Amino acid sequence: MIKKWKKNSSKYLLENKIFKMREDSVTSPKLGTDHNVWVMEVPTxxxxxxxxxxxxxxxxxxxxxxxxxxxxxxxxxxxxxxxxxxxxxxxxxxxxxxxxxxxxxxxxxxxxxxxxxxxxxxxxxxxxxxxxxxxxxxxxxxxxxxxxxxxxxxxxxxxxxxxxxxxxxxxxxxxxxxxx
Missing domain, CATH: 3.90.79.10 (Nucleoside Triphosphate Pyrophosphohydrolase)
Known part of the structure; x- marks a missing residue:
């Protein structure tokens, strides 16, 4: 079963009227290793x-x-x-x-x-x-x-x-x- 990754921190890199670009620091539940991932927060x-x-x-x-x-x-x-x-x-x-x-x-x-x-x-x-x-x-x-x-x-x-x-x-x- 795939487990949820732990989010350690988040910061916004860019914000405009279309989207916000977020960088999250996350920890793999399987390996215990930390990684940076990027997410676009976009309206519906x-x-x-x-x-x-x-x-x-x-x-x-x-x-x-x-x-x-x-x-x-x-x-x-x-x-x-x-x-x-x-x-x-x-x-x-x-x-x-x-x-x-x-x-x-x-x-x-x-x-x-x-x-x-x-x-x-x-x-x-x-x-x-x-x-x-x-x-x-x-x-x-x-x-x-x-x-x-x-x-x-x-x-x-x-x-x-x-x-x-x-x-x-x-x-x-x-x-x-x-x-x-």
Missing amino acids: WVNIIPITPQQEVVMVNQYRFGSEKASLEIPGGMADFGEDPKEAAIRELKEETGFEGNKVIEIGRVESNPAIMSNHTYTYLVLDCEKSSNQDLDGTEDIEIIFKKINEIPSLIKNREIEHALVISAFYFYNLYLQN
């Missing part, structure tokens, strides 16, 4: 699969600084401090796309990257999405809205047109939802 993330009455997914194509290229994704973002993930999903969908839906269903939750991150990503399915306003983007967002039929998604993943791991996991949750 949300991903939204918005589906229109025409059975199209409202997708976003946006530039990503990590990969230095455009990425075909579903709308998503960070929950504000203390914000309910469902409310964050509704807000992010409207900000990024200008769309709103009639029904919002939580269909999944994952640990974003438990090796180095402290947060979870929730996936919401939003049905009967219709355009209700203009996008409300921040200065680092440049988002193009693209519509894809839901049955096109598997080939977009297979052909590497969708590569974002959390987006792919969201569509996996969507398939599980359909099976129930």
Whole structure:
């Protein structure tokens, strides 16, 4: 059985509006040796699969600084401090796309990257999405809205047109939802 590692101390190395980088001194329960590990404290993330009455997914194509290229994704973002993930999903969908839906269903939750991150990503399915306003983007967002039929998604993943791991996991949750 894997035992919990003892945390001896923690210190913050970096803090910004997206995350805090923490260095922990820990002791291995198996070997008794001390090690430094690094953890990113990140707010809750949300991903939204918005589906229109025409059975199209409202997708976003946006530039990503990590990969230095455009990425075909579903709308998503960070929950504000203390914000309910469902409310964050509704807000992010409207900000990024200008769309709103009639029904919002939580269909999944994952640990974003438990090796180095402290947060979870929730996936919401939003049905009967219709355009209700203009996008409300921040200065680092440049988002193009693209519509894809839901049955096109598997080939977009297979052909590497969708590569974002959390987006792919969201569509996996969507398939599980359909099976129930």
